[in-house]
Structures are given as C-alpha cells and as structure tokens.
Amino acid sequence: MRSIYRRLLLLFMPLLAAPSFIACGDDDADAAKEPATVFRIGEITGRFFPTDSLEVHAQGNSIYLHWFGVSGCAGYEIMYAIRDSVSTDETKWMIPENIIDRFIVGPEKADTLIQNLRYDTNYSFAIRVLSVQGEQYHSNWFGLGSNRQWADICQRTTEEQPDTIEASLPDLDNN
Numbered sequence: 001m002r003s004i005y006r007r008l009l010l011l012f013m014p015l016l017a018a019p020s021f022i023a024c025g026d027d028d029a030d031a032a033k034e035p036a037t038v039f040r041i042g043e044i045t046g047r048f049f050p051t052d053s054l055e056v057h058a059q060g061n062s063i064y065l066h067w068f069g070v071s072g073c074a075g076y077e078i079m080y081a082i083r084d085s086v087s088t089d090e091t092k093w094m095i096p097e098n099i100i101d102r103f104i105v106g107p108e109k110a111d112t113l114i115q116n117l118r119y120d121t122n123y124s125f126a127i128r129v130l131s132v133q134g135e136q137y138h139s140n141w142f143g144l145g146s147n148r149q150w151a152d153i154c155q156r157t158t159e160e161q162p163d164t165i166e167a168s169l170p171d172l173d174n175n
Contacts, residue, residue, distance in 0.1 A: 034073055034129040036139040039154040040066040054111070056125070061158045062115045067127055069110040070139075074130040077104050077138070080114065083122040083155050090144040093126060104130065119161035125154040 039056050042048035049057035054066040065078065079093070079102040086092040093099070100123075105112055117123065126143030145152030 033137050034131040034139040035070055036142055037067050037070050037076070037127060037129050038142045039125065039127060040068065041154050043151055056154055056156055058156050058158045061117045061119045061161070062113055063117060063123060063125075063156050063158065064111065064113055065125060065127075065154075066111045069107075070129045072132070073107050074132040075104050075107050076109070076127055077102065077130055078112065078125065078127050079103075080123050080125045083124045086124050086144075087153075087155075093141075093144050117158050119158050122155055122157040125156075127154075 038044055040052065040054050041056050042052065045052060045055065047055060049055040056063070056065050058064075063080075067076065079099050081093070081098050081100055085098040101114075124143065126141050128141045129139035131137035131139075142152065143154045
C-alpha cells in the first residue's frame with residue numbers, strides 16, 4: 001500500500017511544482033514598471049457623466065479626458081484615433097497613420113481637453129504612465145483593447161453638429 005502512495009506522489013510531484021515554473025517570467029520586468037492608470041469611465045467606475053463630473057465625456061466637438069493620477073510619475077502619454085481605425089485589433093494602434101494625435105501631459109495633471117474634433121464621430125483613447133527612470137519603465141498602455149475587451153478601452157462619440165445660425169435664419173432672397 002505504501003508503494004502505491006509513493007508512486008502517486010512521484011506521479012503528481014511535477015504537477016505540484018509546475019506553478020512555481022509558470023510564475024517565473026515577465027512578472028519581474030512588469031514589477032519594475034510604473035503602475036498603469038485608467039481613464040475615469042463609467043464602464044469601470046459604474047458612474048457616468050453627469051453623475052460623475054470627472055467621467056470621460058463629450059461636449060460638442062470636444063472630449064474631456066480624466067484619469068486616475070499616479071504619484072511620482074514623470075507624466076502621461078495619451079494618443080487617440082477614430083474608433084473604426086483601431087477597434088478590431090490592438091496592433092492597429094502601432095500604425096502611425098491610424099493615430100490622430102499623440103501628446104504628453106505633466107505629472108500634476110489628471111485631465112485634459114481635446115478640442116475641435118469632428119462632430120458625431122466615435123474616438124478611441126489610450127494612456128500610459130511615464131516613468132522618471134526612462135522608457136523601459138513606462139507603464140503598459142490602457143485603451144489598446146479591441147471591442148471584445150470593452151472594459152479595457154475608452155471610446156466616446158462627439159455630439160452632433162448644432163444647427164448653424166444661417167440655417168435657422170429665414171431665406172430673404174425668396175421674399
């Protein structure tokens with residue numbers, strides 16, 4: 001009977017040791033990186049604008065971006081694109097022609113306003129935390145997911161273009 005237990009133990013020992021081998025890997029490299037931040041979006045916080053005045057939202061053809069700040073960082077890098085150009089695959093974010101703009105804001109900020117966007121257009125946004133230690137220590141990007149990872153993306157649609165004053169004035173030529 002004792003030999004059966006011994007054989008079973010020898011059989012299952014590699015399985016018991018497997019988690020320690022799996023745990024080794026890129027975790028050490030990720031541990032040295034800045035912690036990632038996320039945009040303040042209702043899909044994550046459960047509170048949407050206007051209940052949460054700091055939630056990412058559109059007003060006219062502008063988008064107000066808010067995120068959770070990370071103390072001690074060097075700043076934040078943000079990029080954005082038309083949703084359809086990047087929504088199917090995160091590698092689409094690496095094609096420069098797909099990116100409308102990419103910019104950096106200082107570490108004291110946790111919000112920014114992007115103005116003069118196209119009306120009635122859906123945009124995707126991505127953000128990462130920049131490290132004072134340099135490029136290899138920057139956080140991973142938040143927002144690069146596809147539509148299948150809805151909680152990992154930030155998308156907002158600008159409002160429809162309002163009627164212009166000229167369109168609302170009577171046509172004086174026909175009188």
